[in-house]
Amino acid sequence: MPTIPRIDELLEAIVNGYEDVIRRSCELQRTLARGVPFDPVRSLLNTTADLTRDIAAVQLSGARWLLDS
Amino acid sequence: MTSLHWESTGTGDTVLMITGLGLSGGAWWRTVPVLSQSLRVITFDNRGVGRSRARLHSYTTEAMADDAATVLDAAGVERAHVYGFSLGGMVAQQLALRHAERVRSIVLGATHAGGPRAVRPSDEVIAFFRRRARLSAKDAAQASVPFNYGPRCRREHRGRIAEDIRRRLEHPFPEQAYRAQMVAAALHNCHRRLKRIEAPTLVVHGGEDRVVPLANAEILAEGIPGARLRILEAAGHLYPTEEPDIDDEIARFFLEAR
Numbered sequence: 001m002p003t004i005p006r007i008d009e010l011l012e013a014i015v016n017g018y019e020d021v022i023r024r025s026c027e028l029q030r031t032l033a034r035g036v037p038f039d040p041v042r043s044l045l046n047t048t049a050d051l052t053r054d055i056a057a058v059q060l061s062g063a064r065w066l067l068d069s
Numbered sequence: 070m071t072s073l074h075w076e077s078t079g080t081g082d083t084v085l086m087i088t089g090l091g092l093s094g095g096a097w098w099r100t101v102p103v104l105s106q107s108l109r110v111i112t113f114d115n116r117g118v119g120r121s122r123a124r125l126h127s128y129t130t131e132a133m134a135d136d137a138a139t140v141l142d143a144a145g146v147e148r149a150h151v152y153g154f155s156l157g158g159m160v161a162q163q164l165a166l167r168h169a170e171r172v173r174s175i176v177l178g179a180t181h182a183g184g185p186r187a188v189r190p191s192d193e194v195i196a197f198f199r200r201r202a203r204l205s206a207k208d209a210a211q212a213s214v215p216f217n218y219g220p221r222c223r224r225e226h227r228g229r230i231a232e233d234i235r236r237r238l239e240h241p242f243p244e245q246a247y248r249a250q251m252v253a254a255a256l257h258n259c260h261r262r263l264k265r266i267e268a269p270t271l272v273v274h275g276g277e278d279r280v281v282p283l284a285n286a287e288i289l290a291e292g293i294p295g296a297r298l299r300i301l302e303a304a305g306h307l308y309p310t311e312e313p314d315i316d317d318e319i320a321r322f323f324l325e326a327r
Contacts, residue, residue, distance in 0.1 A: 012261065023167075050125070050132065057129040061183075061258040068184045068260055 008067055015063045022056040025049075074120035075113035075140045079105030082173070083146045084323055086112045087137055087164075089155030089179075090198075090254065091247045093119030093240035099309050100152075103316035108323060111149070113140045117246030126249030130156075130257045134163035141171055150323040151268075154178040155281065155306070156250055159257040165266045166259065174269040174326035176319050179278055179306050181285035182292060184260035188284040198280075202248055206241035210234040219277035219305030229310050263292030269326040270296040273315060275304030297322075 026049045033045035076094060078101055086097050094112030104110045114121035116136055127133045137160060141149055150173045153161025158180025165172045181187045189195070194216055201209045211234065214223065218230055270293045274286035283300065290298035299318065304311040 047125075053135070054129050054132055057131040058256060061129075061256045064258050064261050065185055068186055068258075 011063075011067055015060060015067065018063075019056070019060055022052060022060075026053050071116065071123045071125070072121060073113055073116065073136060073140055073143075075111055075143065077144060078110045078112075079108055081108045082323070082327060083109045083111060083141075083144070083149040085137060085141060085146075085149045085151050086110060087133075087151065087153040087157030087160045088112070088115065089157050090250050091118060091242045092237065093242070095119065095236060095240055098236055099313055100316050100319075103313075104152075104320050104323070107320055108150070111140065111144055111146070113137070114240070115246075115250070117249065118242045119240040123246075126246055128249050128252045128256070130159045130163045130253050131167065133160040133253060134167050137161075137164050138168045138171060147171065148173050150174045150176075150326065152176040152178065152319065152323075153180065154309075155180055156254050159183065159254060159259070162259040162263070162266065163257075165268050166262055169267060172268045174271075174323060175266070176271045176273060176322065177286075177289055178273045179275060179281050179286075179308060180289070181257075181281050182260040182263055182289055183257035186260050186288060188282045188288075190280055190282060194279055198251070202244050202251070206238055210237055216279050217305060217307045219275060219303055219311055221277075221303045222305060222311040226311065233307065233310055260288070260292065263289065264294060266293045269322075271319070271322045272296055272298045273308065273319070274298070274300055275306060275308040275311065276300050276302040277304060278306045278308075280306040 029045050029049035033042045036042040084104055088094060088096050093114045097112050101110050116123040116127045148171055151161045151164055158177040161175050161177060165175055197216055214230060272286045272290045274283055276283055286298055290296045301308050301312045
């Protein structure tokens, strides 16, 4: 009989999946930045990658806080 | 323009040292001479602190971990042992999770995993750290002594404490960087992911730590598979000053974890 995942396990999997998406998005932005030979576009791409990471980090911290509560 | 100041001492397998709140890499001055007898030791100033410069400060331990990985890149190091202390220990956890392939082993000193299960310090300690950003560097260093050091050290090793403060004041930090690091520490939350840390781990903690209560070390050691816990019963938060012999044990841990 298939086991049904508990709701917190399901939520954790969603949070982890979101984390993976963010990581790939940041890597993509940084790869694009490396391919751009001129500023300020390169700096802008690196800054948006940093912001994407940091905003998501706050969201993920909050989501995991709720899961742990 | 962001630039991170880093220094390398000794030869052998590399240990990356990640320091605590508002401290520069120079704060490792007691530990580096011991570890560098058998290892290459890399210290660095976190973003906005000491000789590192930053246009934007790091407000998350994730960002600080990425900075640490950048230091490894700059030093030409693929994999390193990592020793994180206090806030640096939180960054070390993130480094082990975000860049697992770069981490051989970890020592987590006087730190916590974050999240709602983290055991908070007393209201007196929290109030002090909020107030500290408004004090001059010298006043803050003096005022933090009862919080950073255990009673035995304050009684028997005043000279060591004075030397710590003298060294710390060589690299004062801007208030903005301090506040950013406070935010990073407050947001830190690795509790649910500790089970994902695969690197051999040693958790070291002072039994009299008022800044990060001892129960946090137990949470870390229980959560990280195979982690060992070493409690220094009479030591406070800054145990490297109080129990300098621990550095030999930490060097042995790194050498055995190759």
